[in-house]
Amino acid sequence: MKDPKTIEQTVAKALESEQVELVDLVIQHQGKKAVLQFFVDKVGGVTLDDCGVLTDKIDAILEMENLIDGAYILEVSSPGVNRVLKKPAHFKQFITQRVKIVLKVPLEGRGFFTGVIDSADDTAFVLDDGTNKYRFTYDNIKKANLDPVLEF
Helix, strand or coil: CCCHHHHHHHHHHHHHCCCCEEEEEEEEEECCEEEEEEEEECCCCCCHHHHHHHHHHHHHHHHHCCCCCCCEEEEEECCCCCCECCCHHHHHHCCCCEEEEEEEEEECCEEEEEEEEEEECCCEEEEECCCCEEEEEHHHEEEEEECCCCCC
């Protein structure tokens, strides 16, 4: 198998022509098979039909570019309500939205924070937890996800 970054970059570039963003790629192993989970999004959201079409497209890319050795399982889905945030553009897109973040290096003895994205630029974002505002650089973010309050 090629480097996961190479797989991610190759597929992301191919999906751009469809106005589809590759939000995240998770690679796991199930026995001898690799399980590749591609999380995709587009303006207006991703439908089940979109996922079917994109599965075929991604499968063709993986085969044509010879990115995977041996058998694999391919899954394509939307990022969901707890969507991962990985790029500065994601944080900018979701200003005013509630997020949960896990830090690489704790701040004030805390390894994770929950709050609303107050602002974001290319190097950092500001999180408002309702009491304080904290500025985090992207290089100290281990994991970040939307954390909406769902009401039923």
